[in-house]
Amino acid sequence: MSATAAEMSWDEIKALLAELAIQSKETDRKFQETDRKFQETEAQMRETDRKMREVFERFDKLSRRFGDLGNRLGEFVEAMVEPALVDLFRARGLDVSEVHRRVTSRRAGEAIEVALLVVDGDTAVAVECKSRLTREEVERHVERMNKFKRLLPKYADMRVHGAVAGIVVDEDAIEAAQAAGLWVLAPSGETVAxxxxxGFAPRVW
Known part of the structure; x- marks a missing residue:
């Protein structure tokens, strides 16, 4: 049973006060240590935040650079493909003579962009150009063709075909394109073919 203050001697009281003082100092030291750790953690969080901002800024710059590169590659493919289009399709029996770049339309919340549109008379060919032509790009162009006449009604009465072109063309992309009824263009020497x-029979949209 602990002694009351009246039962304690002066020496015992001094010893108790000294012990309390030591405990108080230890508690204060622990508080200071905790505060120091909080400050260190806050500083580390600020440093982490700064580094994350730097990473995001670099990523944003790289994204813009690669986006610009992708656009330039797409323009390069268009420039490579465009001069040969009329002769190639005429050789396959399509009566075309005009090539239009970047045909776009927005209607009822939908949008479409056709890289190259070859037209004349009652025939049109919508050509999508990619630096690398993959099966996924072929599927996206089929989706584009499915809304072509709805978003570009001036061609509604024409026989519309689809075509895909690439600098590098995956084998399964060629298979997918032919199965979907799309023409496929790829580099051949200094031009495209x-x-x-x-015996390919193109789909008419």
């Missing part, structure tokens, strides 16, 4: 089988 149609890669479809001789």
């Amino acid at each position: 149609l890669k479809n089988d001789p």
Whole structure:
């Protein structure tokens, strides 16, 4: 049973006060240590935040650079493909003579952009150009073709075909394009050539 203050001697009281003082100092030291750790943590968080901002800024710059590069590559493919389009499609029996770049339309919340549109008379060919042509790009162009006449009604009465072109063309992209009824264009020497089988029958949208 602990002694009351009246029962304690002066020496015992001094010893108790000394012990309390030591405990108080230890508590104060722990508080200071905790505060120091909080400050260190806050400083580390600020440093982490600064580094994250730097990373995001660098990523944003790289994204813009690669986006610009992608746009330039797309323009390069268009420039490579465009001069050969009329002759290539005429050789396959399509009566075309005009090539229009970047045909766009926005209607009822939908949008469409066609890289190259080859037209004349009652025939049109919508050509999508990519630096690398993949199966996924082929599928996206089929989706584009499915809304072509709805978003570009001036061509509603024409026979519309689809075509895809690339500097590098995956084999499964050629298979997917032919299965979907799309023409496929790829580099051949200093120009481009149609890669479809001789008996290929293009889809008419």
